[in-house]
Amino acid sequence: ILNVEQSPQSLHVQEGDSTNFTCSFPSSNFYALHWYRWETAKSPEALFVMTLNGDEKKKGRISATLNTKEGYSYLYIKGSQPEDSATYLCAFPGGATNKLIFGTGTLLAVQP
Amino acid sequence: EPEVTQTPSHQVTQMGQEVILRCVPISNHLYFYWYRQILGQKVEFLVSFYNNEISEKSEIFDDQFSVERPDGSNFTLKIRSTKLEDSAMYFCASKAVRSANSPLHFGNGTRLTVT
Numbered sequence: 001i002l003n004v005e006q007s008p009q010s011l012h013v014q015e016g017d018s019t020n021f022t023c024s025f026p027s028s029n030f031y032a033l034h035w036y037r038w039e040t041a042k043s044p045e046a047l048f049v050m051t052l053n054g055d056e057k058k059k060g061r062i063s064a065t066l067n068t069k070e071g072y073s074y075l076y077i078k079g080s081q082p083e084d085s086a087t088y089l090c091a092f093p094g095g096a097t098n099k100l101i102f103g104t105g106t107l108l109a110v111q112p
Numbered sequence: 113e114p115e116v117t118q119t120p121s122h123q124v125t126q127m128g129q130e131v132i133l134r135c136v137p138i139s140n141h142l143y144f145y146w147y148r149q150i151l152g153q154k155v156e157f158l159v160s161f162y163n164n165e166i167s168e169k170s171e172i173f174d175d176q177f178s179v180e181r182p183d184g185s186n187f188t189l190k191i192r193s194t195k196l197e198d199s200a201m202y203f204c205a206s207k208a209v210r211s212a213n214s215p216l217h218f219g220n221g222t223r224l225t226v227t
Contacts (some may be wrong), residue, residue, distance in 0.1 A: 031212035043116070043203070044155075046215035089155065093212035097168040099145065100216060102155040 002094045006103035020076045021106040023090030027071035036089040080110040114138045118219035133189045133222045135204030143207050144187045148200040194226045
């Protein structure tokens with residue numbers, strides 16, 4: 001059974017703080033690792049799809065790194081803003097249809 | 113930007129009743145999925161659908177569940193006889209290609225409450 005874990009489960013930071021969280025996934029049969037951002041009352045939205053070991057992707061103040069050999073990815077947010085408050089989900093494609101297997105998510109709350 | 117739409121946003125039903133959750137995927141997408149999240153738990157895969165048939169389903173997707181694409185645009189999830197434990201947020205998702213590096217596009221979800 002494929003298992004994807006995220007830590008921490010929740011994080012409270014002040015506006016302007018930089019933060020990071022972790023996703024760990026099976027290191028064998030790796031194809032891709034997805035990060036999604038899920039704001040309350042909205043749909044989960046794709047942030048990054050990472051495929052290569054050592055890959056680093058960036059979107060504004062958010063970036064992510066990937067280590068496929070040891071099975072982890074970090075998501076970094078530089079200078080957190082209240083609008084960054086959301087649940088950040090990572091997901092690993094598996095099975096015949098590349099269905100996504102999700103981690104528990106990290107709930108980020110940024111206080112002004 | 114095209115988006116996946118789901119209706120209703122919230123459905124309250126009594127145990128034993130049938131419910132149909134509706135989704136309109138992005139028009140040029142070919143692969144469709146249903147996921148659900150029970151409060152406090154992980155987002156769980158239910159079923160994937162391609163070319164008018166189920167391509168993969170989870171253990172959760174038992175005989176009480178069915179999916180249909182009746183008219184080429186709508187994609188529905190039916191629960192025949194709801195149980196209390198079916199209470200969850202149900203998400204529809206679609207994507208254009210099957211590859212592992214193709215992101216899913218999600219709807220806003222339907223919150224199902226079974227009383």
